[in-house]
Amino acid sequence: MTETAPGKSKRRRNVTCSGAPGHSLSWRKEKSVRIHEALTCDPVDVGVLRAAAVSEGGLLSQEIRRKVWPKLLNINVFCLPPKPGPCIRTNHRDYNQVLMDVRRSLKRFPKGMVEAERSVLQEQLVDMILCVLRSHPELHYYQGFHDVAVTLLLTVGLRLGTAMLQTLSTHHLRDFMDPTMERTRCVLSHLMPLIQSESPALHHFLLRSEVGCIFALSWLITWYGHVLSDFHQVLRLYDFFLASHPLTPVYCAAQMVLIREAEVLRADCDMPSVHQLLSQIPSNFPYETLISRAHSLLRSRPPSELERPTSLQRLKSISAASFRSLQISSAQQRPDFVLCQQMTPLSDVLPARSQNTLLKLAVWGISASLGAAALAVTQTALEWGPDLLLGLF
Structure with a gap:
């Protein structure tokens, strides 16, 4: 050979x-x-x-x-941080909120999993999240962060999942972890311009309905983990997001609306009707088509165009700014x-x-x-x- x-x-x-x-x-x-x-x-x-x-x-x-x-x-699997222990829970400002969110996350675990096993994983999930927050005091927990964490835990385990969550928290998810939602609003503000670039008619309809962008908030901050019931669909999107620019979930959100354009235009043009329609993702949604079209849109309308300062974007994306350095460092592994x-x-x-x-x-x-x-x-x-x-x- x-x-x-x-x-x-x-x-x-x-x-x-x-x-x-x-x-x-x-x-x-x-x-x-x-x-x-x-x-x-x-x-x-x-x-x-x-x-x-x-x-x-x-x-x-x-x-x-x-x-x-x-x-x-760019994570070395042979140089992972120690397994997080219960001591990290002591006097942490977010402990109670994390615990409540994790206890409410039963649907994120596989159906049929025995309660004892799920209980162990939930305890690991709490420790995993608090370990990241203690390591980076500048980061602020948000509801939905645990949905990202549980996907990593179920896929790669506690130690590697914790290392991945740390990197995601300081890169891809960083905009959502400010003390205020200002950067999150800036990320959401990219959605309508993307829809407008592909379908002015749909964009005009959404503006008249006054639906806004709030329907897509949980999509972005949980990487769709909270709204999809099929774990394989979640994993498929995570493949895409981990390999792409941090603003990629916004491109997916735009295409998720565009793919349903005909259905949306048939709805009553008012906020409750359109919001309810868009908030419910069909079970047979074509995810491969979604990823393909989102990737094409990412190339035709690159993030650098979206990041140009406007009245809606008062803050630069930390996640986008850190992406280039992550790309360079990962090329030397x-x-x-x-x-x-x-x-x-x-x-x-x-x-x-x-x-x-x-x-x-x-x-x-x-x-x-x-x-x-x-x-x-x-x-x-x-x-x-x-x-x-x-x-x-």
């Missing part, structure tokens, strides 16, 4: 399955291989990861999200297998049985002349660690 020069992504355009020459892998398998290759490049090819998160299907699985989400936020080797010798990481399995697999793979796809998955598994590799058998 040829080696790839450092800093260059390996590319396989026509990957074939072993035993089936000429037959392309399914798009999901091809995409999975591309993601794995990007993760094992040195430095990690974050551009490919962002493209994968935005394109159809997103990051495909929870396992892949646990690998890619930290890279999108080492792959996990390198970070792991820097922390611990491989012989200390792999138990004897795993090492034997890896060796047997390598010998068997070469002698059996595996196809390129199988070799790619095997190499990726070796670099990611024994848990993934043993799970293939």
